Amino acid sequence: MSSEDGRRPDPATDAFVAHRNLLFTVAYEMLGSAVDAEDVLQETWLRWAGVDLGTVRDHRAYLVRITTRQALGRLRTLSRRKESYVGPWLPEPLLTSPDVADQVELADSISMAMMMVLETLTPTERAVFVLREVFDLGYDEIAEAVGKTPVTVRQIAHRARAHVAARRPRGTVSADRARAAIAAFQRAVETGDLRDLLDLLAPDVVAMSDGGGVKTAMPRPTVGAEQVARLLATGVALWGPVATTESTQVNGHPALILRIDGEIDLVVAMRLDEGRITGIYTVRNPEKLTHMGRETAVSL
Known part of the structure; x- marks a missing residue:
């Protein structure tokens, strides 16, 4: 909300809306499911709405942390659902705007090929890889998000990076x-x-x-x-x-x-x-x- 429509600004809503696309992308890359990512965003908003913003230094980092925790919980549930899924499980495709293709790093990170590679990681490895390699979060921030120590997160990141490197598409495709x-x-x-x-x-x-x-x-x-x-x-x-x-x-x-x-x-x-x-x-x-x-x- 904003003062332009005659209502008082809502800092919590403004911060959430400002980072919504980022939060969706984090959740989607962790889950491979847009439907589940949208549910994670709903859960993130409910928890964010109850936070005392006066205690939050970095709104983006805090929101990413909430989203990651919610996505991790849902990823474990989703993993159990996949065990009884009929036939191969593929990520949910997203219709994206032409300008996404121009953002090479973003396009590569959400490509169906990369999403299939991410499916081969454990839930925690996937979260750490996405937050570190795609969104460039610091190890301390990731540690808070996944409930591990920074030292452990570094080890997981190294292992996940090697795993993905061995399986990601070879060579740049025009x-x-x-x-x-x-x-x-x-x-x-x-x-x-x-x-x-x-x-x-x-x-x-x-x-x-x-x-x-x-x-x-x-x-x-x-x-x-x-x-x-x-x-x-x-x-x-x-x-x-x-x-x-x-x-x-x-x-x-x-x-x-x-x-x-x-x-x-x-x-x-x-x-x-x-x-x-x-x-x-x-x-x-x-x-x-x-x-x-x-x-x-x-x-x-």
Whole structure:
């Protein structure tokens, strides 16, 4: 609130609103779920509203600490939910504005490829890595947020950094190369001609689809160029006659939306390593497509 509308300023609300996009991004990178990240923000606000601001030196740091603690608790609950999830679990895609792609560090940190890497960390490792490597928080601040000593946090950060470095995409991929890969997929669906798309597949490409038990999807990842090529040929034969396609920006990178009867049926994102497609991620679970109707604001 502000004095412009005739009401007294509310410092707590002003501080929360000022940092909301940052807090959402922290929660989303920790959880891989926009729905859960929004719930974490609600919980953060409820706790922040009860804080005596006179005792808070740094509003941003305090809010990040609350958000991290709430996200850690929810991440452990989410981990248990994933154990009974039907089929592969993929992060929830976000429709992002074109300017996010220009912020290379932000785009890389929320890319579907990086979100998949973060899934391989323990909850505490993920929190420490995100806060340190993405948001550049000090070890003392992170220690308060995760309930560990600064020395322990340094050790966790080192371990998480090495783990991620061994698994993150190799080499820098230009925006043009990423758009070309998505365009090849789009042409395949629209024309049935898969040649350009298949030429881009790496020998060790992995395809995963997430239907959540609600929509038909692969029960397990498909590995290898030959196997993925057969899968794509089957998919194109099914989608081509009925789907309309739209290239867009998802998680700061080029992606493809397929609609059937005007409704979003699936979102396709890719991982590229040294110019070749090494990951194809298809999200069909309707519960994970709710943020595709509007752009989601993210920030560092």
